[in-house]
Amino acid sequence: MRAGLGRLALAVAFSAGCAVPAACAGPAPAGTVSVIGNWSGAEENSFQEVLHEFERETGIHAIYHGSQSLNKELETDVRQGHPPDVAIVSSLGQLAGYAAAGVLKPFTLPGAETNRYGRQWLRWSQDVRPGDAAPDQWYAFVFKADLRSxxxxxxxxxxxxxxxxxxxxxxxxxxxxxxxxxxxxxxxxxxxxxxxxxxxxxxxxxxxxxxxxxxxxxxxxxxxxxxxxxxxxxxxxxxxxxxxxxxxxxxxxxxxxxxxxxxxxxxxxxxxxxxxxxxxxxxxxxxxxxxxxxxxxxxxxxxxxxxxxxxxxxxxxxxxxxxEVSADFATMFNATPQAEKLIQFLASDAAQRIWPGIATGSAFSADAELPPSVYSDDVKRRVAATLHSGTLCFNASDLMPASLSAAFNQAVLAYLSDPARLDALLAQLESLRQQAYSTQTGTFKCGRA
Known part of the structure; x- marks a missing residue:
């Protein structure tokens, strides 16, 4: 496992101009911000373009770590007391658990009051809030949206x-x-x-x-x-x-x-x-x-x-x-000035244009005010339009407890290998469901975009 990213603190000896007011109000704090996500390869390169613009705007150095075992690694970091400053996570069920445990830090979300992000995308972000959260406090927002159907x-x-x-x-x-x-x-x-x-x-x-x-x-x-x-x-x-x-x-x-x-x-x-x-x-x-x-x-x-x-x-x-849709939610585990700057930047209209605007990329925004011209071709524009129309239901595996989601993956492999095992596999998954939801079932809903 990597070193505790949340404890990194390097000084950055340069400053930059500021084109994104929400991200750059006041003097840019020196230092670093650590970020974890699940992107690697071409996707990581695209996300790095977003982070490079953040660094140019603020003078803060962003250290990104991509992990194919994101959920397990993040859970370990949180349990050991050194989570990253910012995490971008697709599992809405996992994030709701973190919020309930009090380990996520609140932030303000520019544009939330105007439904800039689309009604259903905002509702899912609200699902991460703990019960005692103030109306203007957010604990997650959709940084990147995707179409599964x-x-x-x-x-x-x-x-x-x-x-x-x-x-x-x-x-x-x-x-x-x-x-x-x-x-x-x-x-x-x-x-x-x-x-x-x-x-x-x-x-x-x-x-x-x-x-x-x-x-x-x-x-x-x-x-x-x-x-x-x-x-x-x-x-x-x-x-x-x-x-x-x-x-x-x-x-x-x-x-x-x-x-x-x-x-x-x-x-x-x-x-x-x-x-x-x-x-x-x-x-x-x-x-x-x-x-x-x-x-x-x-x-x-x-x-x-x-x-x-x-x-x-x-x-x-x-x-x-x-x-059926999915999303990558940006969340904050350490309320440092650098982390807050990054969250505000990622939520800004300017940042939301960067990855979707990469011709070879495949990112889509939950920002309903993003013009279709941001997307480089008609296929992308049709995907983007689909994400802001009709009824949207969140990806099932990302709503389930981690143990059940992992067992679902394994059951698929077993069924594809031997279809005759289906009833036994479903019985095993049912046993896990009863254990995972023994005290409370989920409350996530589909809704109009």
Missing amino acids: AIWYDPTALRALLGPQETAAMPATWDQLVALQNRIRAAHGIPWCVGMESTPNSGWPGTDWIADILLHQSGVEAYQDWTNGRLPWTSAVVRQAWTTWGSLVQGPGAVAGGTQGALLTNYAAAGNLMFAQPPGCYLDHKAAFVMANYRGGTPPAQPGADFDFFPSPDAGGGTGDVR
Whole structure:
């Protein structure tokens, strides 16, 4: 484990001009601010551009640490008494626990009173507040938003396989999605790009898919009951979501490399098979951040021409405009002047434009006032519009207790390896649900954007 970042204190012997009033009111304090998040590779490079602008504006040095085991590492740091100054975390359930334990520090949030961030995005940020918080105190805000209910495809490859009509109108219902899958198979193509490997969190692409299916198959109320620990894993609703996913990805010719290959294939590498010659697969169910992986290939895939998306279709739940989404929440563990400056900067309109404005990036803002022109292409603009319309439901795994979320990941891997184990796996998850929610169930809700 890294050294305690929260205890770092270097003096910075330069100052800079200030273009973001919220971030730079008064003299810039010398020193550093430590930040932890889960971004690495291209995503880390994009976030570093945000931090570099913060350093230029304030003269404060930001030290970023990226961890693929973010939740466990942060929990350890908090327990040992030396958390980072600022953490950017996707698990809303984990953050609510930190707030209840009194380890998060409050801050003011510019624009909150005007719904600049979008109503439902603000509601989820409010869910992190402890019960005794003042109305103007915030303990988290959405720094980066993402769309989970998305199916990606290569228009050029699909058109070459099936004909021009296949990209004129993409599936709007589950039956149409299944029909498209069957036409791909009939044309000797492999429909689905599936990769479960994402150490140490392998399996999450499957949990995303199952959650998305449950939402669109059984509706918002069932989804809320499930994510808040009120719906048993052994219920018909939950089981049906698993078997519906299984009907897509199990069986000969359904998945590139077969189900056993999918267990070993990295989630990002799986989607890039769409751009092989000939294509290794044609459809990729993945969060919108995967756009950066597509753009990072050789040669880089181009939005619109080489990749596009359609929202996950209604599967009988009457959920045509309902989307599963996720977010990375900025929070403060140490109320230093430097940490407060960084929080205010990250929440500013100027900072919210930086990562979404990177052409090869794949970040989206919960700032409803951000103009579409910030995004570099039409595909990004459509994703951004989706994040500010319809009914939004938060990613299920990020609402569950950490132990249950981790077991969900492992159960996906076991089910993909051996579908006959499904009932036993659901029984195990149900036992964990009863333990995790023995005293209180969750209160997170879906809502209109």
